Every structure is written in structure tokens, then in C-alpha cells.
Ligand SMILES: Cc1ncc(COP(=O)(O)O)c(C=O)c1O
């Protein structure tokens with residue numbers, strides 16, 4: 001089928017060997033060039049013409065030789081890296097990786113070629129955000145909840161489960177929210193979802209946000225931004241001030257909904273002031289707009305009085321509240337929820353009547369037993385103390401070892417911090433750290449505006465690290481500073 | 483805030499009492515009338531002005547008195563029924579239900595007001611589709627898999643999990659598909675999802691189907707149709723012939739994708755003939771269109787040789803294969819998957835890199851242990867025999883007890899059958915059956931065209947029923963025939 005109209009050739013001196021690069025790139029095919037390039041290189045590797053340990057031509061070299069855009073080569077390389085065919089080694093280049101080729105024979109035990117593979121490198125301390133603590137987790141109790149759930153009588157195990165989520169769990173969440181966040185709601189207003197992104201997709205459907213404008217903090221959670229974009233929304237990035245998002249921007253906009261993280265702005269970390277909360281609610285009442293309050297990590301506040309949630313201040317019905325068990329319990333339960341204002345319940349049941357619930361009732365019932373037993377409360381209390389100690393250790397190490405070369409950004413809460421670095425680019429520090437075995441992250445994807453000064457930040461998650469590792473990691477990182 | 487411009491009044495003689503209906507319906511409010519009516523009735527019930535056991539005015543009465551459309555009243559009543567405030571009793575009318583009013587006090591133990599509540603009536607045999615058999619389920623082994631999964635070393639429990647799904651499970655699925663369906667694929671091509679609807683939403687994003695035309699069998703699975711519609715696709719309903727969907731319609735259409743259930747057309751039940759399979763593949767190769775093959779219940783085929791899946795016949799890369807564990811294992815695991823052609827993998831990783839996996843890795847790993855241990859194979863073999871016996875018992879009872887008054891539609895496979903009834907409307911038979919304690923269902927929502935002759939069918943699922951109940955249920959149903 002493939003008609004070849006263009007043959008490009010490049011001799012690469014790779015790994016001491018000469019290898020001829022002759023990808024057949026055909027601009028007339030519907031398949032994009034990067035994809036053709038990706039397929040070709042992959043085949044070369046699979047057929048052992050490119051061998052593990054060979055160095056690939058640089059992106060620049062290949063771009064020039066193939067007369068394609070930089071993007072084309074970059075995308076192909078990225079994909080090959082994601083699939084484990086190539087490996088990028090900092091300051092050294094891109095290499096053909098050592099992989100076990102998966103066979104089609106089911107008998108062979110195929111080795112894991114992870115699609116979001118982490119470099120098989122010498123990382124000693126990984127400040128990845130999203131992980132939670134593992135030492136103090138009540139494994140035994142959780143296992144008991146799982147098996148007790150399966151044992152619960154009734155036929156639920158053999159059915160699809162309630163579309164809105166198991167009632168038991170919604171009841172526990174309603175109780176929990178009242179006690180911990182001052183949110184008064186009935187189980188009937190709660191919808192269980194399989195993650196905050198699913199919550200957002202559901203809200204887009206409910207509020208009919210396609211082709212509508214939606215405001216988000218800039219920077220803000222990219223996972224949510226992607227969903228809004230994929231659902232056809234136009235995002236209005238709203239700049240941040242010391243006390244949260246700029247209300248002037250909201251007021252002069254024509255957005256139908258505002259997505260905010262008022263308890264602990266993601267990723268910067270400030271708290272939305274009470275006066276801005278009131279202004280935001282007023283804006284909603286006046287325009288009929290909706291506020292989507294993402295209260296993702298409010299359980300972990302280490303200092304000062306918590307400010308009431310927007311939902312608890314909402315006197316009309318304009319706040320949609322989002323919660324998750326990913327921080328307070330385990331990201332691997334994939335369990336989140338929405339609290340809808342009663343006025344949206346009809347739309348909900350009309351627009352969702354044909355949708356099945358996507359969280360397994362087994363997980364939902366286990367979680368509800370876990371909450372009922374009091375374990376969840378205890379777990380949160382334990383974790384709050386533990387994370388507070390980790391947070392303190394992190395700040396102390398940074399102050400002691402990095403001094404004025406960095407500035408700690410954000411409030412005293414949550415499971416991550418941002419550092420503003422001085423005298424060096426964030427990306428350089430990340431690379432240098434990686435070489436010495438410390439992984440820290442760039443928060444740059446959280447900015448929508450590519451021209452923002454986002455390269456001065458690095459992001460450190462600490463939930464899954466021990467205090468020793470935190471101290472060690474900061475020490476190594478400090479040694480990478482100029 | 484509410485400006486009242488219209489006050490309607492109706493005296494209802496309900497439950498022997500006179501009750502005044504004075505809903506404040508305001509056409510100038512953005513809130514639709516049905517929603518206002520719903521809110522008002524709900525409040526009347528909550529404030530004990532309408533009491534349990536009172537009979538509501540009929541839809542017709544209320545429509546006339548309020549001078550609103552029938553739809554308005556119907557929607558309000560439906561919502562109130564869904565939430566358990568009202569109860570519809572066949573041939574008797576609509577009544578205020580006995581409910582425990584949920585309180586806002588967390589101390590009170592709120593009783594379940596199920597949102598998709600089943601009538602608390604005298605249903606003896608429920609032919610609901612979607613349930614699976616519960617007697618032979620290996621509960622012990624499944625519990626062991628759950629706890630063994632949690633015990634698996636590694637930090638996965640405290641992380642988000644692989645975006646595409648746990649590799650272990652994808653490997654097991656790849657092996658299973660090769661053995662059972664002749665589908666050759668690598669784990670890298672498999673994406674785990676939390677249900678077939680999630681699979682469809684993902685495919686819409688991947689193929690950029692918004693504003694595109696998509697073909698579906700008519701009738702077809704409404705759960706999938708809703709997702710396509712919500713994602714902005716235009717559905718082209720394709721009529722069915724004896725051997726599956728009309729290829730002429732496909733060929734003369736300009737659809738970008740075709741969603742089909744070739745192994746066992748849902749809900750009618752025929753098998754797509756091999757010649758049509760070839761034609762469909764040819765259509766795809768010629769137009770560059772995609773075939774979305776939903777192989778939801780192919781495990782349960784009771785007679786004849788299975789025809790190869792479209793995916794196994796696909797020589798280019800135009801078939802996207804969908805599978806689910808809802809029929810072969812448990813609907814309550816909420817575990818389904820997509821097999822993508824390799825040529826779509828780049829698009830997948832670009833368009834999905836910001837999405838978290840939505841199925842809990844706990845469930846995924848437990849499932850993968852269950853398959854690895856051989857239990858899954860054994861379970862399917864056991865279930866196939868069991869469902870075959872149930873299916874035979876169902877057909878035999880129908881033939882013996884209903885004779886020529888009905889016609890059994892569809893092939894010898896799956897977990898449901900359709901009956902074409904003669905001399906009585908499907909809806910009447912459903913109502914009469916309900917009154918005598920047998921619940922059968924209308925498949926009418928599976929037709930897109932509201933003028934289709936869909937009222938001559940009733941649908942019976944039998945997966946969750948015992949043979950005795952099947953026989954009893956058919957007996958009662960037969961007694962409702964004219
Ligand atoms: C702002 C924000 N909201 C919510 C979440 C949690 O998402 P989920 O509920 O899908 O785990 C995160 C996770 O990183 C987040 O950063």
C-alpha cells in the first residue's frame with residue numbers, strides 16, 4: 001500500500017559503528033511523519049539492525065538530515081523512549097535501550113516494558129508528587145475491609161451497582177464532610193467517580209460546558225485543564241495574587257464556571273482569602289456562574305485555622321465540591337466524588353441515567369467499611385502528624401542546606417512544595433540532580449502560557465519519602481546549586 | 483429571589499384527603515418548569531404536607547390543571563420516583579412513598595433511599611439483564627486474589643498506577659485473547675478502562691470523532707450511543723438484516739467509524755456473517771474508516787462454531803477491539819479494555835498522557851492473579867455450561883408454556899433473549915407481568931428511531947436466575963398472555 005516518494009538517508013556514527021538511517025518518509029500518507037519515523041526506528045530495533053548501546057543521532061542532526069521539523073524527530077524519539085526502545089541519558093544523549101522484545105507467543109513470559117517507564121538509572125531519592133506514605137498504612141485492616149465487603153450479603157457483587165455510587169459510601173462521605181469540612185449535604189447529592197478527571201468530565205456534561213469559557217488558576221492542575229480542553233471548553237487562565245486568583249479577571253470575564261483549589265492552590269500553594277471567597281460567591285450569584293471547588297488535600301494542613309470551604313459558605317447553590325481519597329487514603333483506590341447542589345440533581349439524573357458507575361462496588365464498599373470502622377479517621381490523624389514532620393524536615397533541610405539560593409513558595413500544607421531557584425534554571429537543577437541520583441520535577445506543565453517564567457521553579461513531593469531520604473535528597477540537590 | 487408570576491392551583495382528592503396543589507411555577511426563571519414542579523412536590527413531602535399513602539393526581543390531571551406540557555409533569559414525577567419520594571403502582575397510580583427522611587445530622591443512621599430504586603413490590607422473578615450467576619462464583623479464591631494483590635511487594639499501592647493499566651493484567655489479557663478469540667496483540671496495545679462506556683469516550687478522543695458521523699446497529703446498545711452523542715458524534719442508525727447490519731447503508735454513508743457487536747448483536751442476537759465481516763473490513767481499508775468491535779459476551783456461545791472475531795481477520799490496522807469482564811466475570815469489577823492497532827499507539831500516548839488510569843490497581847492486580855491462577859478459565863468453562871442449561875430451560879419453558887404466541891429472536895448465545903410477542907403490546911405484557919410478580923423489560927431504548935416497531939418486543943436476561951425461577955417466571959408470564 002505504501003507509495004514511496006521520498007527517501008532520506010543519513011549515516012550516523014553511533015556507538016563506534018556506522019549505521020545508515022534510511023527511513024521511508026512519505027508526506028502523502030495520512031500517517032504523520034513522526035509516526036512513520038517512529039515506526040521505522042522501532043522496526044530497526046526489533047529487527048536488530050539498531051542494537052542496544054548504540055547512540056542515536058541527536059535531534060538536531062536528524063532534523064537537518066531528514067529536512068523535517070524538530071517536532072517530528074522529537075515526537076518520534078519521545079514515543080520510543082516512552083515505550084522503552086530508546087533511553088535518554090542526561091548530558092550524554094539518546095541511546096538504544098536494552099529491552100526484552102515482547103513476543104506474540106503467549107507461552108513466553110513477556111517482560112514488562114513499562115509505558116510510563118522510569119529511567120532505569122541510579123535514582124536514590126525521588127521527590128515524585130502523588131505518592132503517599134507507606135510505612136504507617138494499615139494494610140491488615142484494609143485487606144479485612146476488602147474481604148468483608150465481598151462477604152456482605154446481597155446480590156450486589158453480581159450486579160452493576162448503583163449508578164451514582166453505593167449508598168453506604170455516599171452516606172459515610174456526607175458524614176465525613178460535615179465533620180471535617182463543614183459541608184452539609186445529603187448522600188443523594190454525592191456522586192462517586194473514578195478520579196478527579198472523571199468528576200470534571202461529568203461536570204462538563206452536566207453544565208453543558210462545550211464551547212463555553214471556563215476559568216482556571218494560572219498555573220493550575222494540568223490534569224483538569226486537559227479534560228476541560230478535550231470536552232471543548234475554552235480555558236481562561238486567571239493570574240494568581242498573594243491571596244489567590246485575581247477577582248478582577250473573573251469579574252471582567254464571561255466564564256460560565258471557575259475551577260479553583262481554594263484550600264491549597266495547586267501547584268503554588270497559597271490559600272484563597274476569605275474576602276476573595278466572598279467575592280467569588282457573589283460573582284457566582286450575580287452571573288449564575290458555577291464554582292468548582294477542588295478540595296483535594298485539605299486534610300493536610302499543618303498550621304493556622306482552616307478557612308471554611310467555599311461550599312460551606314455557599315448560601316445559594318452555586319458551588320460544586322470535589323473531593324478525592326487519593327491524598328487522604330491511597331491514590332490506587334481511584335476513588336473521588338462530587339457534591340452537587342440540589343438544584344443540579346435533576347439535570348444529573350437526566351444526563352447520567354444512561355451511564356454506569358465506573359468505580360467497582362467492591363472498592364466502594366471496602367472504603368465505606370474502612371470509614372465506618374473509624375480506621376479512616378485514625379489514619380488521617382496519623383498521617384497528618386507524619387506529613388507535618390516530613391514537611392518540617394523538608395523545610396529545615398532546605399533552609400540549612402540551600403539557604404538563600406532558593407525561596408520556598410506556598411502555605412504550610414499539602415504533600416508538595418515549590419522552590420523558586422536563583423542563579424540557575426530549574427531545568428538545569430533538575431538535570432544536575434538527576435545525574436547525582438535525586439529526582440525533582442518541573443512544574444512547567446501547570447502553566448498554560450508557554451511564555452510564563454516557569455523555569456525558575458522546581459517541585460518536590462514528599463508524601464512517599466522517609467525523613468532520612470528527604471534530608472539526603474535535599475543535601476544532594478544543594479550540592480548541585482552554583 | 484424568586485419572582486412569582488403564576489400561581490396554579492389544583493385540589494387533588496388524594497388518599498381520601500383533600501390536598502391543595504399550589505405549585506409556584508414561573509416561566510421566567512432559568513430553572514425549567516418540571517424542575518420547579520419537582521422541587522415543590524419534594525418540599526411538600528419533606529414538610530409533611532403530602533403524606534405517605536396519599537395518591538397523587540394522575541399525569542393527565544395535573545397536566546390539564548397546571549396548563550403545562552405532559553412532559554413537564556412526567557419528568558417531575560419520574561425524578562421523584564427515582565429518588566424514592568413517589569411510587570408508581572401498576573394499574574393503580576402514583577402514590578407518595580413511605581420514606582425515611584434523610585437528616586443532616588451525621589449521628590442519625592440514614593436509611594438507603596436508592597436513587598435507582600427498584601419497586602419495593604412483590605416481584606418474585608426478575609429477568610433483569612446484566613446480572614450474572616451467583617451460586618457458582620469462587621468467592622474464596624477471589625478474596626484471596628484481592629488480599630494477595632494488596633500484599634504484592636512494591637510501592638504500587640501508594641502510587642497512581644500505570645496510565646494504560648497495570649502491565650501484569652494487560653499481559654494476561656493478551657494471552658487470553660490469543661487463546662480464546664484468535665486476537666494477536668501485545669500488552670502494549672491494550673488499554674484498561676473502567677467500563678465499555680469509558681472505552682468509547684477514549685476512542686472518541688483518539689479518533690477525534692467530534693462532529694463526525696458514526697454508524698451503529700439499529701437497534702443497538704444505548705449505553706454506547708449515549709456516549710457517542712455526548713461526545714458530539716452524529717449517529718447513523720444502520721438497519722439490521724438476518725446476517726447483521728446492512729452493508730449497503732455503510733457503503734453509502736460517510737461515517738468515520740462503525741460500532742458493531744458482531745459475535746452476538748445487541749440486543750437482537752444475530753451473528754454477523756463471515757461475508758459481511760469481509761465486506762466491512764474492505765470498507766474500512768478503502769475509506770480509512772475504523773471498526774469498533776464490541777465482543778462483550780462472546781464467551782457464552784452455546785451452539786455452532788464461533789466465527790472469528792473481526793480483529794483476528796483484520797490484515798491492516800482498522801479494527802479496534804473492545805472487551806469486558808462484566809459478563810465473563812463480574813459486572814461489579816468494572817473492568818474493561820481496548821485493543822488498539824499499533825498504528826494508533828502514538829495518538830494514544832499523545833492524547834492520553836495527561837490522563838490517570840481510572841481502574842484501581844488493586845482490582846487490576848487481583849484480576850490478573852485470578853487469571854494467572856487458572857481460576858478465570860475454569861470459571862468461564864463452568865459458567866458456559868451453567869448458562870447453557872439456563873438458556874435451554876428458558877427456551878423450553880417458553881416453547882411449552884407460550885407456544886406460538888411469542889417468537890424467540892436471536893442466536894443461541896449470551897445472557898439474554900428477546901421475545902416478539904403477538905396479539906398484545908410488549909408494554910402491556912410488562913405491566914401485567916409486574917402485577918403478578920414477574921419483571922421483564924422493554925428493549926425500546928435500544929432503538930434510536932422512536933417510530934420503530936419496538937413495542938412488540940420484550941427482553942429477558944437470565945444470567946442471575948436459577949432454573950426454577952426461570953421456569954416459574956415464564957409460567958407466570960404465560961398466564962398474562964391473551
Ligand atoms: C489539584 C488536584 N486535584 C485533584 C487531584 C487528585 O486527583 P484524583 O482524584 O484523580 O486522584 C490532584 C492530584 O494530583 C491534584 O493535584
Ligand SMILES: Cc1ncc(COP(=O)(O)O)c(C=O)c1O
Nearest residue numbers: 677678679703748778806808818
Ligand atoms: C453491547 C454491550 N457491550 C458492552 C457491555 C458491557 O459494558 P461494561 O463493560 O461497561 O460492563 C454491555 C452490557 O450490557 C453490552 O450490552
